[in-house]
Amino acid sequence: MSDSIAAPVIGLIGGSGTVGRTAALRMSAAGLGSLRIGGRNLDTAAAVAEECAGEAEAVRLDLADETNLEQFCCGCSIVVNCAGPSYLVLDSVARTAFSVGADYVDIGGELPAADALRAADTARDRTAIFSAGAMPGLSGLLPRLIAGDRPLRRLDTYVGGVARFTELSAADGLLTRGERFGESMASMQDGQIASNSVPPLHDVTLPGFPRPVHAWPYLTTEAQSLGALPGVAEVRSYNVFASDRLSRAMAHAWAQLPASPDHAELAPFIPSIVEATIADEDEFGSFYIMLFTGRPAQGHPRGTTRVVLRAEDSYGLSGSVVALAAEHILNGRVSPGVHLAAEALDPSYTVERLRVDPLVHELMVE
Known part of the structure; x- marks a missing residue:
């Protein structure tokens, strides 16, 4: 009998909002792993889990409860945070994820959260990506298609x-x-x-x-x-x-x-x-x-002198970017350490994936 490798477990926080729901659907459609969708309202989290193409379960989660958060993160390969507000969360969820051996992606955080996590120096072999949304995130990534050559x-x-x-x-x-x-x-x-x-x-x-x-x-x-x-x-x-x-x-x-x-x-x-x-x-x-x-x-x-992206809205688009950031980490595209999405994601690969995203109406690079 051949040994099988267990699929990654992706802990998704804030999965019942527009950003989190989109991230859940994109990650499940890409077959990145099984989803553990956490939220205060178990019914809304369960509704998102039912929409997912692959294995997904809903778990009640209160970010303010440190014990509850640690239990949620335990067993996860990566924790993806689509909840907020960023100024309250900062690096606290990332530190909990690192403490149980999970990598981390956050739609927000920006430099204050990234700098705080770097200063904490909690796990040198783990990977975190902050600002994995439309703005910041894509707004700093796509211009690199113009500035690179x-x-x-x-x-x-x-x-x-x-x-x-x-x-x-x-x-x-x-x-x-x-x-x-x-x-x-x-x-x-x-x-x-x-x-x-x-x-x-x-x-x-x-x-x-x-x-x-x-x-x-x-x-x-x-x-x-x-x-x-x-x-x-x-x-x-x-x-x-x-x-x-x-x-x-x-x-x-x-x-x-x-x-x-x-x-x-x-x-x-x-x-x-x-x-x-x-x-x-x-x-x-x-x-x-x-x-x-x-x-x-x-x-x-x-x-290349112009890039234009037209999308349904920034919230759904951010969910797609969060999912791509998680994919980058799970597929080994990002080295260990604390990163911002604009500097960590591959611009050409991101364009390739977003061009087939139903929330993106146009993505022109010329």
Whole structure:
């Protein structure tokens, strides 16, 4: 009798939301392993498990209960976290996963969580990927298709559209400021941050976007890493909105919040953020576009100068990216250590997989 190798067990946290459900369906369809879907509501987790193509079970999970979380992670080959908010989770779930011998993928976290896990130094032979979503994640990965083969005098990124925020996404959005997240109105020039160097664009027509939009310069830390790539002279990064409702609501909240607000301080501002996104969706419908353009340095070949991705929404797209990050780890594509998705995933392979994803309406590389 030949020995059989047991299939990996994938622990999926937050599987009943849009992101988690998409991740579950993608991972089960790809045959990555059996799924253990955790959530506070066992019925909704069970409903997702029933949709999966392969083996999947629902398990009641409370992230705030450390014992419950450890029991959930035990026996998993990898733990995939689609729950939030990121500012509360940080690296706590990753540390629990590492402690029981599991690798880890998180849709959020960004630099604060990655840095905290690196500092903890809990398991040198384990692998973690943070920011495995649409933005951050794809927003830093796809531009590498443009930046990889010759010097660029400029690389521009435009990401956004219209999508209804949940309360959790509104809270995370309010917290994406400060030096560990980015700087408004800034660009990267010759590897250095150039403050107050880029004006906002109003009612601008951009390739791939269905209507004129407002593009607000925000140099994320992810965009800053693009500016550090060899041969990239300048990077400009924009968040794109169909109207100024959301940007006004965010600016109003930021003007009154302290530098490091807690949940109680955020709570009064969350409804206005959610309402702004609902009003935009009612007026314009929903759409989500990623546009990346590159201008080669003089005397160098044109190469790839534009990438456009049109998707159903950022939430489902993020679920597909989370699943791809888990696949990268399970297939040995990522070395042990703590990584950000934009730097760890293979851009060409990701494009290949996303082109056949039903949530992606168009993915053009030219």
